[in-house]
Amino acid sequence: MPPHAYSNCNQLQSIRTGVRNMIKRWAITAMLFCVAAITATTQAAEKNLIFNGNFEASTRKTGQPDGWGLKTDKGQEWASENGNHFLRLTTAEPGKMNLVYREIYFEPEDAGKALEMQVKMRCDGVVPGERPWFDARIMMNFKDSNGKTLKGAKSPNIKGTKKDWIQKTFQMKIPEGASKLEIMPCLFNTQAGTFDIDDMHLKYIDKMIEKPKTRAQLASFPVDGGKHHPPMLKVKGNQLVDDNGKEYWLQGVSIPSLEWSRTGDYIHNSVVIAIEEWNANIIRLPVKSPFWFGTSGWEDDGGKLYREIVDKLVESCASRGAYLVLDLHEYKAIQPKHIDFWIDAAKRYKNHPAVMFGLLNEPHSIDWKTWKYGGEVKSKVKAKAGVAAENKITYNTFQSPGMQACVDAIRKTGAKNICVIGALDWAYDLSGILKGYDIEDPDGYGIMYDTHVYPWKSDWQGKFLDVAEKHPILLGENGCDEKKMPWQTNPESPYTWAPDMIGCIQKYKLHWTAWSFHTSATPRVLLDWDYTPTPFWGKFVKEALAGKQFEMKKMR
Template sequence: MLKSLIKKSIFIIILILIFSNLLISAPAQLRVSGTNIVRASDNCQWRLVGVNICGLEWDSTGMGPPNGSGGNMSQSVSYAISNWKSNCVRIPLNQDFWFGYRGANQTTYRSIVDNIVSTASNLNAYVELDLHWSGTGSWGTATGQQNMFDNNATQFWQDVATRYANNPAVIYNIYNEPHDVSWSVWRNGGSAGSFQTPGHQSIVNTIRGTGANNIIVAGGLGWAWDMTGIASNALTDTGSGYGIAYEAHIYDNKGGSTMQDKINLWNSNVTVAVTAGYCVIIGEFGPTTDGGQDNSGCTPFESELINWINGNNPRSYRYSAMGWCWHTQATPRLISDWNFNPTSCHGTQVRNWLAAVPTPNCGGQSGTATFTPSRTRTRTPTASRTSTITPTPTRTSTPTVSRTVTVTNTRTPTPTYTRTPSSTYSSTATRTNTPAATNTWTGTATRTVTATLTRTNTQVITSTFTMTRTGTPTYSRTNTPYYSATQTPTGTQPTATITFTSTQVESATRTATQTSTLTNTLTETPSFTQTATTSATSTSVWTGTWTRTNTPTITSTRTVTGTSTATRTATTSYIWTSTPTLTQTASSSQQPTLALTPTYTETPVMTSTQTTNQKPAISDVVIYPNPYNSKTENLKIKFYITQASNNIKIRIFTTGYRLIKQIIFADKIYNPGTIILNIESKNLNNLANGIYHIIIYAINSDGEESRSKPEEFILLK
């Protein structure tokens, strides 16, 4: 019994030792030494290679399998390290989400980041935490990439640095892509246009003030492309810090008409900092940012760039580097789906490159170290969930259905006479119905028409006929007239039945009086039903406005006795049948002259009641002025919305649909109809010249979101 108890005790102690070692297991502590990253314990040279796993900058629930938004980012991290052989992943962050602004759950957001760090650390890999989206001086404004970080970034880095202080797996990237400020402002702070920035040196001091000695990374100017000012504006670290590296981003849109021109620019803009003695990381790289190589053949650009990264440069310098982006839509894309299949060009080349990069030959346990943080902290992440939601970014278009209405009139008169009226019009009507809507329309039109006909040997028949329609139809008519009209409605049209009966009896001289009353009732759900009844003259209700006046003249020079029947059918979801019956009796041996001047006036009265449970639909978007100069005036966006909204977002994307700016209008209820938003130029001053896409998002009171089609605008300063 005693022996058994001892054995069990020894087994439990061994298990405790194993699991306690796992809890504090981490990759080797690294530091910056001159132009290189080395292992702190023995100065063995280290090279960080991997991918950007994006999503947390624009979606507070993260992006990953199985369906994108709200997916498991730790699964992406694990696959990128274990299967693609990354030893570092770069994670873009949003300072608003970190503190629970703009609808984010602060606890959930931080737990996602904690899980990413622990996943990478347990796999002996590193995580670069990148402040990707900062604000413009107030909380809730981190909706895109500003030209610099604002003062709230100080609080962000104080909190993040404290949370991961001296965790050897974590590297701090102060800000993603600074641009359009001077090197002095970049380093020491000052005006960044519409807001103040504390500058990079201040953030270094903030991080070190928490006791965190982690490696710090700072991106160069020109969207992290211009490293020419690093030597004269280098940041100062403390004696205990593990050093500062500088970061460049390289894409195939940085200039150069030939491949050699591009290589020369890489050397003059990036390698120049290495030559000056500073450590440089390529934090993002890829082909065209519009995703062109995701869907077409590869170009020499990326293979040449990877060769250059691997040491084929004037310094024979092997850069640490991370490809953009581990996402199915954010271009250039590394993966084509959430099963992590690589895209045919960019993804395949990066995966093959990572597999071929040799592991640092430093001996020991593959870089595994045991560390004791300066603060004792036990983290128990709770953000484990399974969700199925729509991936972001998503583009949705409201379909427009077009139908052609063909109306054919067939008239068979008994008398022998010729009518040759000629009238031309074209009609276009557009109606848009969004599915899942229930619309109820009730229309009542009442009209009384009195016609008086006097006829002698030369008889004149006058009839009044008015239709209100936008357009000009074309029809021609002889003894068997033919009528043609074209409409392009959108949606489901009503069904209407009209019965028309007209009887005229005439002698040599007589007077005929006609009276008609018409009541139409129309119900739309969104299919329409229209019923009309008339005894002499027909009236129809249309959801458009059109006007037609026909003045045919009919001349006959003999006795006319006969009956004519005309049938008109519209071949859309309208069913319109009119059956007029005309009886004429005249006693004359000569050929009379008949003049017919119809003038038909239709004035429907409609009462509508609309009930809907649909999402707000956005259409008729107009951006002006376009091209736009942010230095001279504000940008206006005009659009039509079908339902009230209490939150409208304007999101601005690059041509590769990379989100760089979001502007929120939530100051009031926006009622259905035409809306004009005024975007102040200060929100756009930080954007570079170029072509951008704007998508409008609207959220109704039920939290349902709809969006417009992408609209292009050009920014010229």
């Protein structure tokens, strides 16, 4: 090769090397630019839209956190604990609002963007005001340019005493037309208490985490199931029969939520699915008298909507050939207000063939004489050995009219519907029925006694099976859970208790409504709102309602 050819090759190689180095520099520059852009975007997304949301900045030597404008004479304090600053609100005047106000502004193009809010909260002795929602909360409102409130904001709340910090995280979407978001930590007309708030962080996020809708949310069933109402039943010996003497065996589920919510949790869909897909022919429906009469503080209609919901559920059951026990889900002993409830409800459902009256969910802490005939019920009663206090509801001393008076009041309305009545030990112990404390019912279609059987209860024979030989029995609540109850010491496995319990029900042909056809009221039948049965209880219930037979291997 000629000498000049080597020179040309070297020059060409040098050019190629220079080009490669230039491309590398461009690539590195572009990559760094992208990283910077991504970092800037991430930082923008992570930016706290609430200035000084952690309450640490204080640059004006005012002794106040920047941006908050607290009114110390109104119970608004910049508090400190172990070097950490936070906002503390105190009820300065009972029943009056104590509120701190902030605003976050939006542009029109922000509509549809997702936000995530994080905040730490705790409280001490927060007593709600006149309404149940008069508590400690962070009120939030989306507003348009005219000051109209738009939907989509959330307001995390807290009450009572929560000594440890609780972090709340939730997401919202900016609605169309929103020009601002109001953020208002407040004691909303509370009677007493303090409310601490810290680390408020509001940021934009790419999109909201949306859970797929469940069957309970998506299902839609008509109220009218298209069937004739079932026949009116009467008590004959220890059986339930129709006018032709045909015996009926009632098996189903208890469906809670109307005792804690005036609208319930997917309750109509649950009723229909329990009947049509789980083969229930009876539904036990817990209700509360304050919701019924509209005195709970949540209603402004005197209970009209609540009563209409119950009407709808009655018809949903009846038009599918099933029965409904209207369970007054209250406790301890019959009170005058319970008789008021039953006079009203009895007039409403008088002689409805599908409706039975469950007079009182769980009597307890009284003797048999007071249970039947009435008497003074003291506020504090020492629990008997072996009897668990199954809730912490407290009572003032009151005069009970007694269970017999309640039945008599119902019959005076002309309603002959079967009455379902629980007795002592949280509606477990029926033994007194055979000792002269049975309820007299000459003017009605009879009494079915109610027992609630759980793994911590013993003596099935003495507490309800002996009574079942002479009277119809409803196991209005029964169930087991993998979750240990607070009063249990060595709980039995649900996988041995459940088949024995159902085996007992089938052997003695007892009426029953399993507790509970819900995802959170334990012992729960449902694992989720797609109506998947829990393996420890719901699976056994569904199989039994479908006709599977179980053997009782051990009496409890």
